[in-house]
Amino acid sequence: MHWPDLSMGGYGFYVWGAYLFSLVAIVWELVSLKQRKKTLAQRQSSQQSMKPVATPVLRGSVNETTS
Amino acid sequence: MLCTWYFVLGISTLIQRTKYQALSTNKMNLYKYASPAMFYPLAGKMIPWFAIPAALLFATGLFVGFFIAPTDFQQGDAYRIIFIHVPAAWMGMLLYVLMAIYAGIGWAFNARLSSMMASSLAVTGAMFTAISLVTGAFWGKPTWGIWWVWDARMTSTLILMFLYIGFISLQAAIEDPRRADRAGAVLALVGVINIPIIYFSVQWWQTLHQGATIRILQKPTIRGSMLAALLIMLAACWLYSVAVVLIRLRCIILEREQNAARFAEVGV
Numbered sequence: 001m002h003w004p005d006l007s008m009g010g011y012g013f014y015v016w017g018a019y020l021f022s023l024v025a026i027v028w029e030l031v032s033l034k035q036r037k038k039t040l041a042q043r044q045s046s047q048q049s050m051k052p053v054a055t056p057v058l059r060g061s062v063n064e065t066t067s
Numbered sequence: 068m069l070c071t072w073y074f075v076l077g078i079s080t081l082i083q084r085t086k087y088q089a090l091s092t093n094k095m096n097l098y099k100y101a102s103p104a105m106f107y108p109l110a111g112k113m114i115p116w117f118a119i120p121a122a123l124l125f126a127t128g129l130f131v132g133f134f135i136a137p138t139d140f141q142q143g144d145a146y147r148i149i150f151i152h153v154p155a156a157w158m159g160m161l162l163y164v165l166m167a168i169y170a171g172i173g174w175a176f177n178a179r180l181s182s183m184m185a186s187s188l189a190v191t192g193a194m195f196t197a198i199s200l201v202t203g204a205f206w207g208k209p210t211w212g213i214w215w216v217w218d219a220r221m222t223s224t225l226i227l228m229f230l231y232i233g234f235i236s237l238q239a240a241i242e243d244p245r246r247a248d249r250a251g252a253v254l255a256l257v258g259v260i261n262i263p264i265i266y267f268s269v270q271w272w273q274t275l276h277q278g279a280t281i282r283i284l285q286k287p288t289i290r291g292s293m294l295a296a297l298l299i300m301l302a303a304c305w306l307y308s309v310a311v312v313l314i315r316l317r318c319i320i321l322e323r324e325q326n327a328a329r330f331a332e333v334g335v
Contacts, residue, residue: 001134001135002135002137003134004134004136004144005144008136008145008147009143010143011143014145014148014205014208014209015144017081017205018206019151021201021202022155022202024200025197025198031309034329036315036318037314044321044325045326047325065277
């Protein structure tokens with residue numbers, strides 16, 4: 001085991017730049033997913049508050065595999 | 068004699084009924100999770116089993132890649148980019164093939180969950196392809212002295228990126244999800260021809276991009292610790308993809324089935 005040189009032997013910009021971009025892409029994907037889930041939950045709660053009787057979220061509870 | 072005949076008939080009927088029930092039970096179990104409504108809770112239970120190992124493997128892969136793998140004698144530390152570049156490139160291709168298979172199944176058998184799975188795979192596949200292109204450019208500059216060349220491998224990977232963007236845009240542009248799925252499936256299936264072109268491009272053409280370092284039937288030409296970091300990162304990317312695709316799939320199921328329920332209510 002060795003402690004890595006942060007300058008990466010002069011290639012630090014390229015190595016850390018590549019990993020930084022990857023991290024940003026992964027974080028973007030996770031944040032956008034979280035945002036999508038939040039929007040869905042808000043839409044669901046607003047739909048439920050509009051109706052006195054709760055409507056089923058998913059179409060059918062039986063084995064519907066095709067449209 | 069008659070009593071014996073009735074007894075045999077009764078037993079055989081009973082056996083047949085039991086067989087039929089067993090068969091129908093098996094069928095139910097087999098196809099049960101092809102229904103979006105049934106798959107939704109299962110997907111929710113599966114997500115932590117992929118997400119937590121993915122995070123652990125990312126940490127382990129980066130540790131091995133930065134702390135244990137030695138510096139390359141030719142490329143120096145710049146080679147460490149491959150620990151994210153290569154798994155991302157492989158995932159970009161693999162997810163495209165999976166997307167095309169799911170889209171094709173959804174189209175051929177009118178299986179809604181398969182089409183939803185294809186839509187879910189597309190974004191993660193596009194993200195990994197973007198990572199492979201950008202990290203490749205970051206690797207190309209110090210090793211080749213140039214950020215980008217219109218090399219066969221790089222150009223075909225860029226086409227893969229355009230195919231992903233085309234698939235996502237096409238699905239977003241068509242309002243009816245079933246029509247969107249069919250249109251997307253055609254594009255995905257036509258575009259799958261690009262995958263062997265990407266893979267074999269370094270063999271078919273003279274390219275600046277280096278050939279394959281790891282092959283299934285041959286001994287790898289890189290050091291063990293480097294290979295270990297690469298494979299751990301690949302496993303991490305794979306588990307991450309499964310977790311993220313399942314999360315997105317749950318969102319798509321909710322969005323589409325909610326719309327379907329609303330359309331059913333107003334009689335559309």
